[in-house]
Amino acid sequence: MQWVVHDAAGRDLASDADYMDLALRIAQDAGTKGEVPIGAVVVHEGEVVAFAANRRERDQDPTAHAEILALRQAGQRLGSWRLNDCTLYVTLEPCPMCMGAAINARLGRLAFACRDPKAGAAVSLYALGHDDRLNHRMIVSEGARREVASSLLSRFFAGLRGGDGSLDPGQAA
Ligand SMILES: [Zn+2]
Numbered sequence: 001m002q003w004v005v006h007d008a009a010g011r012d013l014a015s016d017a018d019y020m021d022l023a024l025r026i027a028q029d030a031g032t033k034g035e036v037p038i039g040a041v042v043v044h045e046g047e048v049v050a051f052a053a054n055r056r057e058r059d060q061d062p063t064a065h066a067e068i069l070a071l072r073q074a075g076q077r078l079g080s081w082r083l084n085d086c087t088l089y090v091t092l093e094p095c096p097m098c099m100g101a102a103i104n105a106r107l108g109r110l111a112f113a114c115r116d117p118k119a120g121a122a123v124s125l126y127a128l129g130h131d132d133r134l135n136h137r138m139i140v141s142e143g144a145r146r147e148v149a150s151s152l153l154s155r156f157f158a159g160l161r162g163g164d165g166s167l168d169p170g171q172a173a
Pocket of ligand 1: 065096097098099
């Protein structure tokens with residue numbers, strides 16, 4: 001996928017909401033394949049360099065979260081594991097494992113859509129993106145397309161349970 005939105009001077013013209021929309025489309029597609037619908041996109045200088053969905057069920061891999069897969073792809077695509085100049089967009093607040101991967105990638109910025117009160121490690125249970133005891137801090141932004149992301153998860157879990165509609169995103173992480 002080539003998805004570049006910048007002007008002649010290289011300024012990024014896409015908004016957080018635009019990138020989150022892309023992550024949400026990827027998430028939605030994964031939902032139709034029996035995965036908890038979570039999608040991630042990595043943007044470097046206005047260019048999408050990686051995108052991935054949660055593949056835990058398909059791969060039977062406990063580490064196959066969208067963020068991990070997208071960070072790996074970004075490292076390969078950019079030829080560097082250091083992602084200081086990248087933003088990771090993800091539809092649900094990352095879990096401790098994924099925040100660990102983002103720290104190890106020296107990620108510049110994390111943007112997530114909705115919180116995960118049961119497993120979120122960016123703001124909810126931990127604030128691993130800016131913990132002074134760790135050797136890396138990143139910018140953390142939340143809320144772009146929050147309602148859309150949250151209702152995508154609610155509908156998915158309601159479908160699994162036959163429709164009581166309550167959100168339990170803890171199952172997602
Ligand atoms: Zn995770």
